[in-house]
Amino acid sequence: MKRRIGIVTPWYGADAVGGAETVARELAARLAEEHTVTVLTTTARAFLADWDVGYYPPGLEQAPTYEVKRFPVDARDASAFNALNARLLGLSPAAWPDIPLIDEPTDAFIDESINSLALEAYLREDAVRHHDALIFLPYLYGVVVRGIEAYPGPAHLLPCLHDEAYARLPRIRAAFHRATTLLMNSAGEAELALRLYGPGILHKMSVIGLGIETESSSEVAPPDAVAPYVVYVGRRDRTKNVDFLVDTFRRYRRNANGHALSLVLAGPGDGSYDDRDNGVVDLGFVDPGVKGALIAGAVGLAQPSVNESYSRVIMEAWGKQKPVAVHAACLATAMAVDACRGGLSAASAEEWLDVFETFERGPSEELAAMGIRGQRYAQQFADWSHVVPTLLRAIFGRRPAPPNGKRIDQFVQTLEFGDAISDYALHVRHRLHELGYASDIVAEGMGPLVADEAIEFAPGAFAQTDALIYHHSIASKATRAIVGFPGPKTLVYHNITPAKFFEPYVPAFAELLAGGRAATGPLLAHFDRLVADSDFNADELRELTTKPVRTIPVVVDFRRFDCLPDPGVLAARAEVVSVLFVGRVSPSKGIARLIDAFEAYLCANPSAHLTIVGRYDPADRYYQELEMTLLMRRMERAVTFAGLVDEAQLTAYYASADIFVSLSEHEGFCVPLVEAMFFDVPILALGATAVPETLGEAGVMIDARTPIEEIGALMRLLGEDPELRAQVIAAQRRRRSFYLPDVGERRLDAMIAELV
Numbered sequence: 001m002k003r004r005i006g007i008v009t010p011w012y013g014a015d016a017v018g019g020a021e022t023v024a025r026e027l028a029a030r031l032a033e034e035h036t037v038t039v040l041t042t043t044a045r046a047f048l049a050d051w052d053v054g055y056y057p058p059g060l061e062q063a064p065t066y067e068v069k070r071f072p073v074d075a076r077d078a079s080a081f082n083a084l085n086a087r088l089l090g091l092s093p094a095a096w097p098d099i100p101l102i103d104e105p106t107d108a109f110i111d112e113s114i115n116s117l118a119l120e121a122y123l124r125e126d127a128v129r130h131h132d133a134l135i136f137l138p139y140l141y142g143v144v145v146r147g148i149e150a151y152p153g154p155a156h157l158l159p160c161l162h163d164e165a166y167a168r169l170p171r172i173r174a175a176f177h178r179a180t181t182l183l184m185n186s187a188g189e190a191e192l193a194l195r196l197y198g199p200g201i202l203h204k205m206s207v208i209g210l211g212i213e214t215e216s217s218s219e220v221a222p223p224d225a226v227a228p229y230v231v232y233v234g235r236r237d238r239t240k241n242v243d244f245l246v247d248t249f250r251r252y253r254r255n256a257n258g259h260a261l262s263l264v265l266a267g268p269g270d271g272s273y274d275d276r277d278n279g280v281v282d283l284g285f286v287d288p289g290v291k292g293a294l295i296a297g298a299v300g301l302a303q304p305s306v307n308e309s310y311s312r313v314i315m316e317a318w319g320k321q322k323p324v325a326v327h328a329a330c331l332a333t334a335m336a337v338d339a340c341r342g343g344l345s346a347a348s349a350e351e352w353l354d355v356f357e358t359f360e361r362g363p364s365e366e367l368a369a370m371g372i373r374g375q376r377y378a379q380q381f382a383d384w385s386h387v388v389p390t391l392l393r394a395i396f397g398r399r400p401a402p403p404n405g406k407r408i409d410q411f412v413q414t415l416e417f418g419d420a421i422s423d424y425a426l427h428v429r430h431r432l433h434e435l436g437y438a439s440d441i442v443a444e445g446m447g448p449l450v451a452d453e454a455i456e457f458a459p460g461a462f463a464q465t466d467a468l469i470y471h472h473s474i475a476s477k478a479t480r481a482i483v484g485f486p487g488p489k490t491l492v493y494h495n496i497t498p499a500k501f502f503e504p505y506v507p508a509f510a511e512l513l514a515g516g517r518a519a520t521g522p523l524l525a526h527f528d529r530l531v532a533d534s535d536f537n538a539d540e541l542r543e544l545t546t547k548p549v550r551t552i553p554v555v556v557d558f559r560r561f562d563c564l565p566d567p568g569v570l571a572a573r574a575e576v577v578s579v580l581f582v583g584r585v586s587p588s589k590g591i592a593r594l595i596d597a598f599e600a601y602l603c604a605n606p607s608a609h610l611t612i613v614g615r616y617d618p619a620d621r622y623y624q625e626l627e628m629t630l631l632m633r634r635m636e637r638a639v640t641f642a643g644l645v646d647e648a649q650l651t652a653y654y655a656s657a658d659i660f661v662s663l664s665e666h667e668g669f670c671v672p673l674v675e676a677m678f679f680d681v682p683i684l685a686l687g688a689t690a691v692p693e694t695l696g697e698a699g700v701m702i703d704a705r706t707p708i709e710e711i712g713a714l715m716r717l718l719g720e721d722p723e724l725r726a727q728v729i730a731a732q733r734r735r736r737s738f739y740l741p742d743v744g745e746r747r748l749d750a751m752i753a754e755l756v
Contacts, residue, residue, distance in 0.1 A: 467489065
């Protein structure tokens, strides 16, 4: 199907040079091969020209295969932008997380950059009628950010994100959350976005790569006098870490080991690094053909930049089967090299010295193998014939399937806001709708915040149902109707908390729990399929039946975190070490022991604060005991029971937490552990019931015998020891790949397919 696609970008034309500008031109040309493309831009000339001066005439112009529609550029207060930009550039990376909390307004970065009110009016009033999709390309200034704010349709953002101070500005953060689709150049850029904006963007983020238009290489080759050589191609200045590269290479050449390797630099920039005595050859700007010849003749490419969303020159080098060396601190380039083993990564000067040694004296077979592996990677992520279909699938391919005429309903005993089983049922319903099924949630009880999300159970509730998913819990008056349902049905077991935890506090509820557990065994015979969300839960069912039980871990719906974090919560926890627990306040959750351990931590760090986020009943005896404990120990100012919170508040609690601590004694899965992993919050947890299975090798686990004082000491280490925190977060990042939305949805889709 031929689509009408608009590309929104601040500058466009032959004079607009740079990576993002090149992407815009090449993407427009490639999309126009099969679709109707219009570039929507301003009359400004280029990034290096005045941003508020029109150079091109407004109106429509015809490119060879697509249209360019230009809108007048607006006047701006350049001094206001420059002052704020200078302040942002002057901040140390350690201060970047606090940018959302700074007192002074930051809107000038957007409103006094490059803007066009006429373009915004077109986006607001006309664009939906004229385009099937709009792709917004950087830079992340006013044209893009305000354009996304103005456009009422689905905005698809190709951000070319860098790990810089500006990325933390509230309106840029809001643009990522407002966008319908995030089109990422690389897995590293996607990982950076996840770290900056949280897991709420996972469902709409796709790694598409970026195509590279290959240039025919010039017959001109570098002088034989510099061979063998490593080449750097790109902007020649400090911001690209070229000073570090050159200084380190000089050290390499000064070593008295007969080194003959040279370093050749090519690209735009002021001044020269040329130092032939130490093997540094600075050729300055070269034409594309010479650039290609330089890469083809090199033993390898050096890319020392720590701040890239993608590196076109790396893909060009891999296209010529050349190994590359990258800075280990740059996610986009280091993750690409690690993924395909197409080169080397190094951080310290000593590690870069080893890189040069490998390029000069390493086994030629291994260097050649690196180049071949890199070429295979580039063929997937740098070939427009692969990139364009991936981009189009990301934009158009995730639309709901047409109705298929079948209905799959679910039953839960009670649907409550913030409850893990309820959230899971809501996500399952959403996925069923995406797959074309009609679906409702039937419940006996509904909390006020989700009353519109379910149908109250009544006789005949399943009369139109083709298949049924039953989330087993305590005994229910719907059980008879569910057992008697004649169609295919699946029981999903999330576990039932043992009654012993509640007997001292709520005996009547303990009886219901005991009844639910006692009824489980006889109930299993009436279901076609049995599913548990952990092996721990599955093993409980296997003790009651000989039927096969399938484990399908909970699909965590991260979309509720696709919002800006609540600024009040962030501000309140900015000056403390924030310890977080998320879960309902109940005896099985180990909160009394958590308070004991936190008290031990307070002795070492009086500024720490514990927040317990989750439902509680002020009249509940267990909760009252906890409050009395805090009063008696004078800890009431150091511990907050936040209760139920909205999405923005929950996002802020996770985003501001320094440690997540769970001493829960009984968990069938524990969704908050997964959420904490995706927010990069180091986890300390009691390794009981399903917790070891959920965490795998991630987090720090203790057992029931661990002394309170030791738990408090571990809190201090996890909250304050940078090296330990980094190790724990790294392990959690590895584990969280098991819970990525697409992985979970494949498991869920398989269960749904078996139902019908």
